[in-house]
Amino acid sequence: MQNNHINYIEFQGKDLVLIKQFYSTAFGWSFTDYGSDYIAFSTSGLDGGFYKSDQELKNGALVVLYHENLSIAKTNVIQAGGQLSKDIFSFPGGKRFHFLDPSGNELAIWSDQ
Template sequence: MARLNYLELPVAATEPAKTFYATVMGWTFTDYGPDYAATTSGDTDMGLDADTMLTTLLPVIQVDDLEATLSAVEAGGGVIVQPIFAFPGGRRFHFRDPDGHVLAAMVAE
């Protein structure tokens, strides 16, 4: 079953963004390099990405079978904008839906 499990925010710099969300929401972040940090609550988590080409939010949907989802996206009229790649904790790809929204599908490993 697919479920929204992550939201990635493009930010100018991770430290000010971490400070803001820690102060306002009480969230804690784990650093994954100088330009990326994320909450790791296990619920719907959020990443702060200061090294991205994205200009808007990136919803990340967790799926059971990444390759089958990629095929379904293409068959349904979506366009793959970033092929499958590994990241700490799993693999994912980015796609554009027929309305132009960019999302990601991921599988945990």
């Protein structure tokens, strides 16, 4: 993994069972369940996941970058004019934060450190 490279992509899903069925059948993707609210996919060219959400879809994907030091990455985002939309939080496998770019696109940066 390299700092500042797109590493993961995340989508919303209302019915994760249906999502797994669709992407497995249509594209042959493999899935790993992380509880009832999150599934990760692989064998798609770029790893990613779906999180359970009943909210109306507002942007189809969350692009996730990697950085080994979230404090440095967070400082860089803020100094460049980005705004935090979710501060650093833990999840199975690491920590991450979300931010908005100057146009309002939401992205995330994660670390396994």
